[in-house]
Amino acid sequence: MSDEGVFSIRPAGRHILTIGRDLIQDPYAAVVELVKNAFDADSEYVQLDFSASNEDKRYKIVISDGGHGMSRQDVVERWMVPSTDDKLKRKVSPSGRVLQGRKGVGRFAASILGEDLLLETTTSSGKTTSVYVQWETFEQASYLDQVELLIDTDDTSKGSGTVLTISGGEIGFEEWDEAQFRRLKYELRKLTPPAAAVSGIELKQEKFDIRLRVSGFEGVQDTDEVIESFPILEFYDYMISGSVDENGAGVLKYSTQKIENSVDEDFLVDFSHLFEKSCGKLHFDIRVYDRDKDDIEQIIKRGLKDKEGNYLGNLAARQLLNFNNGVGVYRNGFRIRPLGDAQFDWLKLNQQRIQNPSRKIGSNQVIGFVHIEAEEKSGLVEKSARDGLKENAAYTRLIHLTQEVISELEKRRFALRRSLELGKPKSRVEKQLRKLFTDDHVRVDIVQRLERSGIDAKVTKEISEILSRDIADKNRAAESIRQTVAVYQGQATLGKIVNVVLHEGRRPLNFFKNQVPNLEYWGAVFDNEPTSENLAKIIPIAQELGQNADVFAQLFSRLDPLAAGKRADTREFKLADVLQGALNVFENTLADQGVTVMVDGPSDFKFLGWQQDFYAIFTNLVDNSLYWMKEKSVSNPSILLRFEVEKDKLVFIDYRDSGPGIDKTLIASEVIFDPEFSTKRDGTGLGLAIAGEAASRNNLELNVLESDEGAYFRLQPADGDAT
Numbered sequence: 001m002s003d004e005g006v007f008s009i010r011p012a013g014r015h016i017l018t019i020g021r022d023l024i025q026d027p028y029a030a031v032v033e034l035v036k037n038a039f040d041a042d043s044e045y046v047q048l049d050f051s052a053s054n055e056d057k058r059y060k061i062v063i064s065d066g067g068h069g070m071s072r073q074d075v076v077e078r079w080m081v082p083s084t085d086d087k088l089k090r091k092v093s094p095s096g097r098v099l100q101g102r103k104g105v106g107r108f109a110a111s112i113l114g115e116d117l118l119l120e121t122t123t124s125s126g127k128t129t130s131v132y133v134q135w136e137t138f139e140q141a142s143y144l145d146q147v148e149l150l151i152d153t154d155d156t157s158k159g160s161g162t163v164l165t166i167s168g169g170e171i172g173f174e175e176w177d178e179a180q181f182r183r184l185k186y187e188l189r190k191l192t193p194p195a196a197a198v199s200g201i202e203l204k205q206e207k208f209d210i211r212l213r214v215s216g217f218e219g220v221q222d223t224d225e226v227i228e229s230f231p232i233l234e235f236y237d238y239m240i241s242g243s244v245d246e247n248g249a250g251v252l253k254y255s256t257q258k259i260e261n262s263v264d265e266d267f268l269v270d271f272s273h274l275f276e277k278s279c280g281k282l283h284f285d286i287r288v289y290d291r292d293k294d295d296i297e298q299i300i301k302r303g304l305k306d307k308e309g310n311y312l313g314n315l316a317a318r319q320l321l322n323f324n325n326g327v328g329v330y331r332n333g334f335r336i337r338p339l340g341d342a343q344f345d346w347l348k349l350n351q352q353r354i355q356n357p358s359r360k361i362g363s364n365q366v367i368g369f370v371h372i373e374a375e376e377k378s379g380l381v382e383k384s385a386r387d388g389l390k391e392n393a394a395y396t397r398l399i400h401l402t403q404e405v406i407s408e409l410e411k412r413r414f415a416l417r418r419s420l421e422l423g424k425p426k427s428r429v430e431k432q433l434r435k436l437f438t439d440d441h442v443r444v445d446i447v448q449r450l451e452r453s454g455i456d457a458k459v460t461k462e463i464s465e466i467l468s469r470d471i472a473d474k475n476r477a478a479e480s481i482r483q484t485v486a487v488y489q490g491q492a493t494l495g496k497i498v499n500v501v502l503h504e505g506r507r508p509l510n511f512f513k514n515q516v517p518n519l520e521y522w523g524a525v526f527d528n529e530p531t532s533e534n535l536a537k538i539i540p541i542a543q544e545l546g547q548n549a550d551v552f553a554q555l556f557s558r559l560d561p562l563a564a565g566k567r568a569d570t571r572e573f574k575l576a577d578v579l580q581g582a583l584n585v586f587e588n589t590l591a592d593q594g595v596t597v598m599v600d601g602p603s604d605f606k607f608l609g610w611q612q613d614f615y616a617i618f619t620n621l622v623d624n625s626l627y628w629m630k631e632k633s634v635s636n637p638s639i640l641l642r643f644e645v646e647k648d649k650l651v652f653i654d655y656r657d658s659g660p661g662i663d664k665t666l667i668a669s670e671v672i673f674d675p676e677f678s679t680k681r682d683g684t685g686l687g688l689a690i691a692g693e694a695a696s697r698n699n700l701e702l703n704v705l706e707s708d709e710g711a712y713f714r715l716q717p718a719d720g721d722a723t
Helices: 015-022 027-040 072-079 086-090 106-112 135-140 170-175 178-191 293-301 314-324 349-355 393-419 429-436 440-452 457-496 498-528 532-562 575-584 587-592 611-631 664-669 687-697
Strands: 045-053 058-065 116-122 127-134 151-155 161-168 209-215 223-226 238-244 249-256 265-270 282-288 326-331 366-372 571-574 596-600 606-609 638-646 649-657 700-704 712-717
Touching: 027 045, 027 058, 027 106, 027 161, 027 178, 058 170, 072 116, 072 127, 072 151, 127 135, 161 170, 178 209, 178 314, 238 393, 249 393, 265 393, 282 393, 293 314, 326 393, 366 393, 393 664, 440 457, 498 532, 571 575, 571 611, 575 587, 575 596, 575 611, 575 638, 575 649, 606 611, 611 638, 611 649, 611 687, 687 700
Parallel strands: 045 209, 326 366, 596 638
Antiparallel strands: 045 058, 058 161, 116 127, 116 161, 127 151, 209 223, 238 249, 238 282, 249 265, 282 366, 571 606, 638 649, 649 712, 700 712
């Protein structure tokens, strides 16, 4: 303390252990930090030697590199200064490498690996500087400035580089078992992305080998190897790669090895509408693997082999996926832990898969690489504890953008699996019901066979009558199911557009809530003083109550065809009126979004069918159009319904909008009509499936056609003839 009463902050002696042993979460993170330091030193390799003595239960870890080393001044003014901003200021190494260390604490991670540390660092000028550190010394010292370390500098003939020698006792000796070393190899394997996963990325390819040697540990096989990246990477089933810029616009490529001679698809994406906050430019390389038994065998046949060149078995291949899956986040060529760990599902892939297992992928099916920019450009800040990124707005955007990119892969995968019948597609309900109908030719065929076999005519007649009754019973049952399904689908459609009820009903409800108390108040005033002035206060409120009640009545009348609790018989109805009625369901929403609508066709044409089904078809189509035109901020949004009639029979009904349109891949496969398939966020996939079923019940087909502008659907007679 000075005479003026000013104090200086004195870090406690154990402060070094706090930013090392206590801050770094596990020994793997500590090794990774020291490996990064070797890279920053411009070394072409890092050698990790783990050796043990079973007799005295001690072990030694030697981490060495061939980098530029440190001078005595570097050791004193940089290495021995906690939280130095040296690398933050320099940003690149003498050879031009982007520096991995920035916070000035990574070297103290050595304290988690053993009891002491010997630093020996040699410069190209032939000077070796040594420092010996016993971590217990910092525990015992009251203040950090009380800890004194001896620094020795000598001339040497050795080449430049740094050697860290760490020794430990029985506690650490017991922890380094087979599982620990297996996890260490996993961490080192995932530390840097393989060359195949950085194609097209502005990342200088640096020679940097990670060598691991293990010897003397009880129960652990001795090894001496160069760590290699994912052997399974090139044998993917599906892949999506490319980049998205800081504004959310980008170019992606989708490819598959599921079928031979497949053509890669390049396409543009625009996610700018999702978030205002940027997370910088992102590069993606995401590979997905199907995991059924036959799928795994396909992966093996593509060339998945062990180190000896033998094809892996199904179990070994599955274990390889189990151990290497995850979507990692990389900056300047190094992974940010734990993003990408198999057990750390930061993208919530498993949660989404539970909700939609036929379309969504799980985290154990994907090996992915997401490359991010520097903190200054991206806003993505790594935590000091090396346990991920700070959960700020930029991190939220990173999550959602990555989910959107994966979604682009998922919908293409879903379509392909449907076309190859890999995803156990669900036939449309109407098609399944038709299988329950038994045609009379089956009965006739059976009777003829009985007659040719010489069965008594009386017996044959009895069997024929039994079959006739069974056919009639089945047909009645199937028809009953059909009608019930139709009612349920109408109700489901009503539930699907409940947002219409909430949106349009909110205004009159708010009026009732606010004005009914006023009506009661002025009613009481008028009761006490029945003057014309007080009556004048009541009349406008009463009139507006009536107008808002009429809004409710009109809303419910527009929704009434979908809410039918009982299936009516087919009847003739004016098609133009029903089409306009389906649009009227969304009357206020259409007005709010500025959507122009038109129904074009002969106003007097009548169609024989179920009116409720037509409401189900077109309310689902309109609901989809409104969603996508709003989602994509379409200028001049519009919907056109046009139908043609020939000789008093329907030829077709065309439905078109000015929205973003439908991907050609989805059009070709017609997967959009399958239940559970949806390109909407949190979509159920029911809308078009219901529309397709409703069309079939009226002997019509609902097809999606390619269009240069917007979505284009055509409803026409199922047999191709005007009806």
